[in-house]
Amino acid sequence: MRRICTICARGGSKGVKNKNVRPLLGKPLLAFSIRQAKLSGLFNYVAVSSDSKEILEIASFYGADILVERPADLATDESAKKPAIEHCVKQAENITQVAFDTMVDIDATSPLRLVEDLQGAVRFFEEGNGSNLITAMPARRSPYFNLVELNExxxxxxxxxxxxxxxxxxxxxxxxxxxxxxxxxxxxxFWEKSAIINDDTLLFEMPEDRSIDIDSELDFKIVEMLMNEKREIYEALFI
Incomplete structure (x- = not known):
């Protein structure tokens, strides 16, 4: 099974300035995802895509196998995620001359995942019969009970x-x-379906304390607090 892991990290960010290179436990945010992918033992290659030279230099330092310069039109605030991943995989296949069977993308702004989460998600996917997989945590609010909206x-x-x-x-x-x-x-x-959620999409459940996606300063503070509580786990990624 030929697998690639992509990590797409833009240079710009409105919610948290320069978040992909901002330090957590003394390491750039991006570095945690790279090390998790490398230590999982799952991937033939780990590829990082960015419009930022600084990010690509950091990615190289922390072990990324392939560095992909992302075109400006795929790195705007309005750009969708999937086309950037597709561009990264296409460039990686051109460089390596490998046609990958399984494409895995991990978000640099979700650094609390564990190596075991990656391994478990890939195993669950490859043992199942879905065409793709997403990860999620149990919802705090239920649309059947306490999630509301305004009618007309x-x-x-x-x-x-x-x-x-x-x-x-x-x-x-x-x-x-x-x-x-x-x-x-x-x-x-991957190449035929543009939507993230399809009729045969699988779900791999993760706990809430490993499911924070950094999209605001408050998110960053929460992630920092949780990492400090279990800092030995996250520091071990760099030993």
Whole structure:
């Protein structure tokens, strides 16, 4: 099985300035994802895509096998994620002359994942019959119980209603929050399906304390706190 891991890290960020190179436990944020991918033992190559020379230099220092310069039109605030991953894989295949069977993308802004999460997600995917996989955590709010929206009259209604109303959150159907940590595709789905969620998409569950995606200063503080609580686990990535 030929696998590639891609990590797409833009130079610009509005929510948290320069977040992909911002230090956590004395290391750039990006470095944690690179080391997790390398230490997993899963991948033929780990490729980092960026529009930033600084990020690509950091990626090389921490062990990325392939550095991909991302075109400006794939690195704007409005750019979708999937085309950037596709560009990275295409460049990697041109460089290595390898046609990958399994494509795995991990988000640099979700550094709390463990190597075991990566290994478990890939194993679950390759043992299953889905065309792709996303990771998620149990949702704090349920659209059947306490997630609401405004209707056309401006009044509150539940986001999803059942024929039999739910009176306890525990009785609601189980729901998940996507945590933007790990995405996996088989080759056919990767090149033929543009959507992230399809009819045969699998879900790999991760705990909340490893599912924070850094999108704000508050997120960064939470990740920093959680990493400090288990710093020996995250520092071991660099030994």
């Amino acid at each position: 009259k401006g009044f509150v209604q539940l986001s999803k209603e059942l024929l039999q109303p739910v009176v306890r959150r525990q009785d609601a159907p189980k729901c998940f929050d996507m945590n933007a940590s790990i995405y996996i595709w088989n080759r056919e789905a």
